[in-house]
Structure formats: C-alpha cells, structure tokens
Amino acid sequence: MVNNALDKLHQQLARLSEQAQQFDNAKWFDKNRYIQAQPSLFDRTVFATKSLLLCDYVDEIKAQVKHLPPMEKRHAYSFAVQRIATQIEAIIKVLKSTPVWAKENKASFSKKNKVYRKAVQKIMQSSHELYQELSQNHEFERRLQEMIEIRREKLDKASNAEAQKINQEILALHARLGRCRKAISETEAKIQQVEKQQNR
Template sequence: MNTALQRLHNQIEHLAIQAQQFDNAKWFAKNRYIQSQPSLFDRTVFTTKSLQLIDYVNEIKSVVEHLPPAEKRHVYAFALRKVTTQIEAILKVLKSTSVWAKENKISYPKKKKVYRSAVKKIVQSSHDLYQELSQNHEFERRLVEMIELRKVQLNNATSAQSSALNQEILTLHGRLGRCRKAISATEEKIQFAEKQQNR
C-alpha cells in the first residue's frame, strides 16, 4: 500500500476510536428526534442505516479498502470524493459533541479543530497527488511503448527512414526523462505533505 493511503487508513482508525467513544457516551439517547430516525445521515452520503456512528466509519473503511485502481482516474477520483464527503459528515457530528455535552450536562474531551483539517488534507493529498502520479505513470508507459515501436520500425527501415526514426527516438527519450522527473517531483510532494501532517 502506498504511504498516503496508509496514512488515510491510520486516520480512519483514529476516526473509528472517536466514533466508538461517541457511541459509548450515548449522545443520542435523550434526543427523541434522532431516535425516531432510521439513519443518522442522508442516504446519498451513506448506504448504512444505523444510529451508531461506528457503523458509518466501518462503511468508510470498506470504501477505502475497495478503492478502484488509481489508473482508472475518474472512478478513483469519484470514490475518494465520496470518502471525503463521508469523513466530513462524521467530523461534523463529532465537532458538535461539545453542544450535546452542554445540553446533556456530560463532560466530554474537546476535540482539536486541527483534526478535521488534517483528515481533509490527507484525503485531498491522496486524491490530488496520486491522481497526478497516476497520470504521469500513464504518460511514462505510453512513451516507453512509442520508443519500443520506433525501435521495431527501425529494424526494417531504409537509411532515410532510419535517420528520422532515430531522431524521433531521441525526442521521445527526452520526453521520457522529463516525465520521470515529474514522477519524482510528485513523489516528493507526497512525502512533503506527509511530513507536514506529522507536525
């Protein structure tokens, strides 16, 4: 598993702990309106129907564990956008904990505001940077294929064609070199984002 996705998994595990603590505190026990609802969230956000926050975190885990390959950019990006929406929905509930604590006269540790931005940043990093990395790898694959094709053509080429093909191969190698530099740069961005997250 790549490092950014591992980081996302770790953050979701932390979210699960928060959700379990929230459920254990029985925040919804005195709320008749919530108790009358079949689900805590809109069905467009979660397919889960439950009054337990942990059940929704488990749905997020399932989505992340079954993410499509990054090469399928549109489907991959859609799945990550869904994860972002789901995480933000749960964080909104957790952020409101202090309000319920006041209403129910129950003491509950105040969560740092940094938590929400941290999770959001990780999801965005995973989405944006890995999409960029996937695109660069796809360009790299295509360039390698084009170079190999030109080499095959070179074996059956005339002198005049050989000169043109050699020039094309050189140009493609130049593009391949720039593409690989871009891949390295994106990987460095991912590492930098993770270091920032660790601060």
C-alpha cells in the same frame, strides 16, 4: 508517496473509530426523540449504512478505503476518494454537534478535520500525478515512434551521405525510445504497488 498517504488515512480512521466509540458510549442521542425516530443519522446520498451508531458509519468508510477501485479506473477512483472525504467530514460534524463535546474538542477536531482532508487530498494528488506521468510518457513514446518512421521513409530516398546521417538519428531516437519505455514500466510498477496496498 501514495502508500504513505493511504497508511496515514488508515491511522486517522483508527483514531476516528475510537472517537466514534466514545461518542456512542456517551449515548448523546438517547434523549433526542427526533433523532431516535430517524432510520439513519445521515442522508442516504452520503452513507449506505442505516444506523444511529457512529461506529457503523466509520466501518463503512474503512470498507471503502480497503476496496478502492483500481487507479486505472481514474473516474471511479477519484469519485470514491471524494466520497470518503465527504463522509469523514460528515462524521466529524456529528462528533462536534454536542455542546460538551464541541467545547472540549473544538480545537482538536478542527485540526483533525484538516489532517483527514490532507490525507485524502494526498492520495488524490498522488494518483493524478502517476496517471499524468504515464499519459505523458505514452504520448512521448508515440511521438518518438512517429519520428523514427518518418526517418525510415526518408532513408529509402536518401543518398549515401544522407543515409549515414539519418541512420545516426534513428539510433539516437531508439535510445530515447528505450529510456521512455523504461519510464513507462517504472510508472506502471508504481501503480501496481498502489493497487496491492489498496487490496490489503
């Protein structure tokens, strides 16, 4: 699910790059003295790039998507994805800023903006779901281990009849613990798969 969302975002960025190239080729800003006097098209809080060409900013986004932090670093990953979403919206606003461009592409850009946002949200949602799943499974594992330990302590003081019942409970809990650990391994494998996709 996360891989599909990342693939979709790469495809959307390829299209955005084409649109930015067309925009740069049209040289909309050449006659705008105010913009020509600026070192950058965007605020430095939005982009690190300093350029009057939109393509340079799209390249910055592509580099960030390629080097997203590992999903294990949840806050850094979430911040990076939110930043990418903000940057994409900023570029689309500039693309829509010229009267001719806005008239020709108004409906198209409105739709594309939603597609970009949806792709980014899908990545965030998927990563949160994976971490939530992993956290829940780890908590379940901890609780099962505690329940096994409590029964083992009871076993020392139990009569023969009670001991048989407690042993059956311990065996059942171990079976559940095995399934839980399998689920943890599967979730961790999904996370590793996502990281491999990001590092390509």
